[in-house]
Amino acid sequence: MEPRRKEVEARLAGLGFAPRDAAILADHFLAAEARGKVGHGVSRVEWLEGLPSLDPSAQPVRVASQAGFERWEGRGALGYLTLAAICAEVRAHPPTPARLVVAADCFPTGMLGYWVRGLAEAGLVAVLTATSPRRLPHPAGGPPLAGTNPLAIGIPSSDGRPLVADVSMGKVTYGDVLRGAASPEELVPFGGEQAHKAFALAVGLQLLVDSLAGDGYGAVLLVASPEFDPVPELRRLAAGARLPGDR
Amino acid sequence: MEPRRKEVEARLAGLGFAPRDAAILADHFLAAEARGKVGHGVSRVEWLEGLPSLDPSAQPVRVASQAGFERWEGRGALGYLTLAAICAEVRAHPPTPARLVVAADCFPTGMLGYWVRGLAEAGLVAVLTATSPRRLPHPAGGPPLAGTNPLAIGIPSSDGRPLVADVSMGKVTYGDVLRGAASPEELVPFGGEQAHKAFALAVGLQLLVDSLAGDGYGAVLLVASPEFDPVPELRRLAAGARLPGDR
Numbered sequence: 001m002e003p004r005r006k007e008v009e010a011r012l013a014g015l016g017f018a019p020r021d022a023a024i025l026a027d028h029f030l031a032a033e034a035r036g037k038v039g040h041g042v043s044r045v046e047w048l049e050g051l052p053s054l055d056p057s058a059q060p061v062r063v064a065s066q067a068g069f070e071r072w073e074g075r076g077a078l079g080y081l082t083l084a085a086i087c088a089e090v091r092a093h094p095p096t097p098a099r100l101v102v103a104a105d106c107f108p109t110g111m112l113g114y115w116v117r118g119l120a121e122a123g124l125v126a127v128l129t130a131t132s133p134r135r136l137p138h139p140a141g142g143p144p145l146a147g148t149n150p151l152a153i154g155i156p157s158s159d160g161r162p163l164v165a166d167v168s169m170g171k172v173t174y175g176d177v178l179r180g181a182a183s184p185e186e187l188v189p190f191g192g193e194q195a196h197k198a199f200a201l202a203v204g205l206q207l208l209v210d211s212l213a214g215d216g217y218g219a220v221l222l223v224a225s226p227e228f229d230p231v232p233e234l235r236r237l238a239a240g241a242r243l244p245g246d247r
Numbered sequence: 248m249e250p251r252r253k254e255v256e257a258r259l260a261g262l263g264f265a266p267r268d269a270a271i272l273a274d275h276f277l278a279a280e281a282r283g284k285v286g287h288g289v290s291r292v293e294w295l296e297g298l299p300s301l302d303p304s305a306q307p308v309r310v311a312s313q314a315g316f317e318r319w320e321g322r323g324a325l326g327y328l329t330l331a332a333i334c335a336e337v338r339a340h341p342p343t344p345a346r347l348v349v350a351a352d353c354f355p356t357g358m359l360g361y362w363v364r365g366l367a368e369a370g371l372v373a374v375l376t377a378t379s380p381r382r383l384p385h386p387a388g389g390p391p392l393a394g395t396n397p398l399a400i401g402i403p404s405s406d407g408r409p410l411v412a413d414v415s416m417g418k419v420t421y422g423d424v425l426r427g428a429a430s431p432e433e434l435v436p437f438g439g440e441q442a443h444k445a446f447a448l449a450v451g452l453q454l455l456v457d458s459l460a461g462d463g464y465g466a467v468l469l470v471a472s473p474e475f476d477p478v479p480e481l482r483r484l485a486a487g488a489r490l491p492g493d494r
Contacts, residue, residue: 068315069345098316098347100471125458138488145484151398153451155458165451167444192439197414200491201448203481204400204412210477211372211402222469224347230457234450238392241385244447 004042005030011045016056024084032111035247039175040111048078060085060103068098074105079130082106083115083219090223091122098224106130107217113166113245115221116154120162125226126154129205130219135174135187136202139195146202147217148174148187149209154245157231164245169202171195251289252277258292263303271331279358282494286422287358295325307332307350315345321352326377329353330362330466337470338369345471353377354464360413360492362468363401367409372473373401376452377466382421382434383449386442393449394464395421395434396456401492404478411492416449418442 001009005026012022025045032040048054058076062085065071070089074082082103090099109115109130119126132147148170155163171190172182189198209218235243248256252273259269272292279287295301305323309332312318317336321329329350337346356362356377366373379394395417402410418437419429436445456465482490 066315067313068347100315100345100347100469125455127455134484138485140488142486142488143484145481145488151448151451153448153455155451155454163450163454165447167447167451171441190441190444191437192441194418194437194439196491197437197445200412200414201398201400203410203491204398204402204414207402207410207477207481208372208374208400211473211475212471214475222347224459226458228458228461230454234392234454237381237390238385239389241387241389241392244450 008042008045011049015048015054018057021056021081025078025080028080028084028110028114031114035111035113037111039173039178043175044108044110060106062089068095068100070099070101072101072103072106074103074107076105079103079106079109079217079219083109083128083221086221087115087118090119090124090221094122094124094225095223096225097227098222101221101223102212103219103221104213105216106213106219107132109219111166112150112152113154113164116152116166117162117164117245119223120154120156120164123156123225124154125156125224126152127222128152128219129209131206131209131213131217132174133217134206136170136189136199139189139199146199146206149202149205151201151205155231156226156229157235158229159232159235161231161235162245163231163234163243166245169198169205255289255292258296262295262301265304268303268328272325272327275327275331275357275361278361282358282360284358286420286425290422291355291357307353309336315342315347317346317348319348319350319353321350321354323352326350326353326356326464326466330356330468333468334362334365337366337371337468341369341371341472342470343472344474345469348468348470349459350466350468351460352463353460353466354379356466358413359397359399360401360411363399363413364409364411364492366470367401367403367411370403370472371401372403372471373399374469375399375466376456378453378456378460378464379421380464381453383417383436383446386436386446393446393453396449396452398448398452402478403473403476404482405476406479406482408478408482409492410478410481410490413492416445416452
């Protein structure tokens with residue numbers, strides 16, 4: 001194991017996480033850093049260390065399961081662990097052909113592209129959104145009405161290079177504000193004079209999750225087995241241009 | 248019947264559409280105009296009149312149906328009629344609790360907010376996207392890679408006022424370009440310096456539809472029965488500010 005991963009897992013173990021959960025968390029944090037999303041990176045271990053109440057033994061529970069639908073509850077587990085459990089279950093029992101998974105009590109969820117990338121690498125189409133504290137106001141001003149509510153879409157590809165779109169509706173991230181890289185006034189829907197579009201998406205996604213998962217923070221995941229393989233043709237059309245999720 | 252609706256239905260009947268289909272089309276065109284989306288309005292009747300091949304008797308077919316999933320094919324029918332048939336079927340047999348509907352050969356689909364609004368008014372959460380000719384280039388330039396691929400989200404509300412977000416990923420619409428209200432150079436992903444975000448969403452949605460519906464234009468609809476009713480609380484927080492889909 002690389003030294004940095006070992007160190008991160010050791011710190012997580014020090015917080016009381018079991019080895020399997022520490023490895024899940026470390027993998028997410030290191031993957032986020034590798035993609036430059038430092039706000040979702042190892043700095044989150046410090047954040048965990050400072051949490052007043054953290055139950056490292058909490059485990060998510062699947063509370064409903066039927067053809068095409070599952071419902072999970074975090075039961076005090078970190079959202080990362082809830083999404084990891086959901087994704088593991090999806091990989092173990094892929095949808096035939098589609099499944100909606102609703103997760104209540106699911107926060108924080110980190111870099112959503114990480115989760116859909118894992119599913120796309122397993123051959124599954126995945127669409128994921130998740131809520132977080134309301135921080136985006138209406139473009140005309142006023143109180144915050146919606147979280148930055150990213151939408152992540154992962155599409156498998158026969159060339160082994162899935163396409164992963166992962167778009168936050170905020171102009172900047174809350175992490176940027178926390179570390180002084182952006183001012184609180186910049187935490188608005190992206191799009192400048194068309195910020196009403198990102199605002200509409202943020203509000204729509206907020207209510208989608210809220211209407212299915214209920215109070216608190218939640219996540220909604222759609223997974224499906226693809227019937228077609230459109231990514232190679234898009235890469236051909238793009239003629240080498242960087243596509244979403246490429247490094 | 249109001250005179251304008253009567254006139255529009257008469258023109259559609261003149262094209263060979265059966266009364267039921269003419270009424271469906273007229274209702275969509277007039278609703279689009281009422282919301283200021285003139286590109287999806289009655290001007291489309293002229294467009295239909297000019298199409299080299301139009302089969303007004305074509306009807307969509309549901310080719311697969313199982314718990315949580317349906318697949319439809321347009322079979323030469325206009326996308327409007329395919330979505331209308333899907334939405335009618337969903338209303339007649341609501342999902343318990345969720346269903347993914349994939350529609351192949353589904354073009355044009357018009358104002359997507361119209362379809363999710365109808366479902367939200369029937370008490371269902373709905374998320375809909377659809378592809379159209381590739382018109383959006385990479386923010387760095389190059390050939391068009393994705394359609395304007397709107398994402399529409401409809402959420403029912405106990406106060407009788409559903410929230411409807413309906414966001415195209417283009418800075419302008421193709422209709423705006425056609426009628427000279429925008430230049431072809433403006434048909435790019437919205438967002439200005441953050442246009443990479445709308446581009447990522449357009450590409451992700453394009454591949455979502457392509458991977459499930461295959462070649463040609465298609466649509467993907469997720470419908471679910473909500474467990475919670477978050478819209479009234481959001482309206483309270485918004486304190487009268489105009490929310491997506493409000494007039």
